[in-house]
């Protein structure tokens with residue numbers, strides 16, 4: 562398996578975030594990068610550093626204002642004299658608030674959904690590098706059939722103009738746009754992270770050329786709360802091209818794999834030119850913030866299903882937090898995927 566990563570990934574290392582009334586250690590720690598890379602390296606895969614395709618592939622997904630604020634925020638740090646190692650706002654624009662203010666705190670509150678995406682000195686480099694890993698892996702998949710993008714920070718909670726849920730840039734959406742340009746055909750995204758891929762849904766909600774399918778914990782009492790329900794099917798031209806398969810918290814291998822099979826059947830009927838898999842490992846039974854009970858054998862079975870689904874497939878790393886099972890599940894997934902492909 563070709564593995565594309567960015568050595569800039571660990572440059573964003575957030576301290577803590579506000580969860581259930583108190584500040585707790587941030588789960589999306591920089592060490593995830595080294596742990597995932599070591600697991601991929603140990604599996605004997607072909608490890609490649611991402612190149613630099615510039616900002617244009619990011620502009621295919623995100624608004625200029627969104628990209629500008631995250632690219633320039635740290636350089637504007639002097640505007641906030643009381644700020645320390647992290648720039649973070651506590652003010653968030655609601656849908657009925659339309660004005661984009663010039664001041665940094667207000668601007669950030671317009672482009673953030675919550676307190677989980679602080680900006681530090683290395684943040685832009687890390688999120689830019691993570692996006693470049695997705696672009697590089699999409700290019701390699703278009704050439705060679707499959708590749709894994711070791712994206713960190715993750716991306717599927719980022720909308721075109723909003724960060725949130727540890728995500729700044731939507732790496733899976735960026736990979737999908739890259740593959741759409743390369744193949745000229747429609748693209749399917751299968752999101753198997755335990756959380757609904759709300760940003761990805763939002764980006765493609767009005768489009769019929771990208772089918773989004775997400776399998777996740779029922780959001781009625783789980784992040785991201787406001788999206789991820791089964792009746793969200795797309796709008797306008799995109800009506801019928803968004804599919805959510807929410808499952809009860811505590812769901813295990815059998816339920817999860819049946820949903821993946823159902824999602825892949827819809828994807829097969831769509832006849833995409835390529836498949837993007839938003840690959841979270843936080844469905845694991847051991848994940849510190851997960852809500853499912855998926856075992857390592859479950860991830861292997863999922864890998865075999867995904868591997869058989871489409872000749873052109875890019876796997877994009879999403880969630881999956883620090884626990885002993887994280888590297889084990891990645892290694893097992895990649896190994897089972899390759900074995901099924903006969904690579």
Ligand SMILES: [Zn+2]
Pocket residue numbers: 754755756841843879880881
């Ligand atoms: Zn997640």
